[in-house]
Amino acid sequence: MAHILVLAEISRHGHVADSARGLLALASRLGDPIAVVATREPLADDLIARLGSLGATQVYQAQSEQADTALVAPQVEALAAAVATLNPAAVLLSHSFDGREAAARLAVRTGSGVLVDAIDVRTEDGRIIASGSVYGGNYLVDSTTTGMPIITVRPGAIDESAPAASAQVISETVTVDAAKAGMIDSYNDAPEVSVRPELLGAKKVVSGGRGFGSKENFAMVEELADALGAAVGASRAAVDAGYSPQTTQVGQTGVSVSPDLYIALGISGAIQHRAGMQTAKTIVAINKDADAPIFDVADFGIVGDVFTIVPQLIETIKSRSA
Numbered sequence: 001m002a003h004i005l006v007l008a009e010i011s012r013h014g015h016v017a018d019s020a021r022g023l024l025a026l027a028s029r030l031g032d033p034i035a036v037v038a039t040r041e042p043l044a045d046d047l048i049a050r051l052g053s054l055g056a057t058q059v060y061q062a063q064s065e066q067a068d069t070a071l072v073a074p075q076v077e078a079l080a081a082a083v084a085t086l087n088p089a090a091v092l093l094s095h096s097f098d099g100r101e102a103a104a105r106l107a108v109r110t111g112s113g114v115l116v117d118a119i120d121v122r123t124e125d126g127r128i129i130a131s132g133s134v135y136g137g138n139y140l141v142d143s144t145t146t147g148m149p150i151i152t153v154r155p156g157a158i159d160e161s162a163p164a165a166s167a168q169v170i171s172e173t174v175t176v177d178a179a180k181a182g183m184i185d186s187y188n189d190a191p192e193v194s195v196r197p198e199l200l201g202a203k204k205v206v207s208g209g210r211g212f213g214s215k216e217n218f219a220m221v222e223e224l225a226d227a228l229g230a231a232v233g234a235s236r237a238a239v240d241a242g243y244s245p246q247t248t249q250v251g252q253t254g255v256s257v258s259p260d261l262y263i264a265l266g267i268s269g270a271i272q273h274r275a276g277m278q279t280a281k282t283i284v285a286i287n288k289d290a291d292a293p294i295f296d297v298a299d300f301g302i303v304g305d306v307f308t309i310v311p312q313l314i315e316t317i318k319s320r321s322a
């Protein structure tokens with residue numbers, strides 16, 4: 001069976017990124033899923049077991065002295081070494097900041113093509129095809145490359161999980177050229193400011209737009225998100241007006257999300273916003289303008305005032321979960 005490599009992103013505190021589940025699920029569809037990890041120390045048993053539980057049949061641990069101090073380069077060296085050893089049919093990475101950079105650099109190293117922001121991957125006539133959502137989510141495009149494709153996958157786009165496996169470990173030592181890598185001098189952990197799910201990869205997202213009129217009113221979006229256990233998103237107009245931080249912007253120049261549920265409140269649904277949310281599985285829109293373009297992509301729409309409807313929604317959800 002063809003080997004399919006997955007770059008498993010591991011946090012500084014030893015947590016496997018949520019993206020690993022979907023990536024390993026896709027890899028198991030295409031062949032034999034192998035997780036590649038760049039690490040300074042040998043991986044702890046529980047981390048290997050975790051990757052196995054997500055479907056990795058093998059864990060390729062590439063150790064380097066600079067794994068904690070160089071930016072992205074250790075992951076690229078790990079993948080390049082794994083490609084040379086295992087001759088995989090494809091490499092899958094998250095469409096995260098690090099994943100995108102690693103994909104591009106690996107492609108240069110291996111002379112491969114990169115397929116970005118895939119929302120699905122399949123095999124057809126022996127070729128690996130990546131599907132992407134383009135032009136504001138209005139078209140689905142299938143892409144392929146000659147040789148070994150390197151594919152970045154949109155976080156949250158893949159629902160399934162691979163069957164659990166008992167992962168075998170392959171160990172390798174790699175060298176990172178510190179002169180060519182961006183180096184980390186020190187870490188400054190950002191204090192935990194929110195217990196809400198992270199927007200990228202969240203299963204539920206509640207987003208607000210300019211329709212809220214002020215930062216104070218936008219608190220209603222956050223309240224509904226909290227009642228649902230959802231992440232908070234915003235349109236660019238809401239971000240530009242200072243209602244919500246830039247990190248919450250959904251769309252072409254913000255974050256692309258593929259949650260199970262996306263609730264758009266007081267958002268018109270400009271093409272640049274839809275580009276970042278149209279692949280959500282279920283879209284609910286509330287807008288007082290019946291002709292707002294957001295209703296073109298909504299599965300459920302309510303024409304009405306957010307200030308009337310959202311408080312009722314919050315009350316109903318809270319009373320049901322009480």
Ligand SMILES: Cc1cc2nc3c(=O)[nH]c(=O)nc-3n(C[C@H](O)[C@H](O)[C@H](O)COP(=O)(O)OP(=O)(O)OC[C@H]3O[C@@H](n4cnc5c(N)ncnc54)[C@H](O)[C@@H]3O)c2cc1C
Nearest residue numbers: 209210211235236237251252253254266268272273288306
């Ligand atoms: C290059 C470029 C990149 C861009 N990137 C992005 C991006 O990444 N993300 C993004 O979102 N936008 C982006 N934009 C901006 C985009 O074109 C829109 O301007 C923006 O999405 C509009 O935000 P909005 O829907 O909140 O505001 P508006 O378009 O002003 O819509 C507000 C909506 O709220 C409704 N409303 C008002 N009051 C109420 C109420 N009381 N109850 C219910 N409904 C109400 C109105 O009917 C209206 O539909 C980009 C634009 C450009 C040119």
